[in-house]
Amino acid sequence: MSSGITTILYHVTDLARAKALFSTFLGVEPSTDAPYYVGFERDGQQIGLVPDAHDRAFTGPVCFRDVPDITAAYQGLLAAGAESDEEPHDVGGGLKVASVKDADGHVIGLRQQP
Numbered sequence: 001m002s003s004g005i006t007t008i009l010y011h012v013t014d015l016a017r018a019k020a021l022f023s024t025f026l027g028v029e030p031s032t033d034a035p036y037y038v039g040f041e042r043d044g045q046q047i048g049l050v051p052d053a054h055d056r057a058f059t060g061p062v063c064f065r066d067v068p069d070i071t072a073a074y075q076g077l078l079a080a081g082a083e084s085d086e087e088p089h090d091v092g093g094g095l096k097v098a099s100v101k102d103a104d105g106h107v108i109g110l111r112q113q114p
Helices: 015-026 070-079
Strands: 005-011 032-034 037-042 045-050 062-066 083-092 095-101 107-112
Touching: 005 107, 015 037, 015 045, 070 083, 070 095, 070 107, 083 107
Parallel strands: 005 045, 062 107
Antiparallel strands: 005 062, 032 037, 037 045, 083 095, 095 107
């Protein structure tokens, strides 16, 4: 398991437009292409597009770090002063994600592999 940032998600309003732009930018076609998520793999990095920007109060990307125990990591960040953004939950296939916000409103993502 990597100890660095493994996934960067961009919350977008127009998935088709973002997919075309990121395909050009990254120089690869999506490895995952669904109405709810478009993902690209480039040099071991996952770049994802999620079509929910109209539901979110921010427009910046969210970086995710893989952790072995998402509940413990999430609780640890809350204890350190973070605010809950998204509680740990399964997004399919046993992959779990969660996110918190720091004191300045930056979103920090956690990801636990199945």
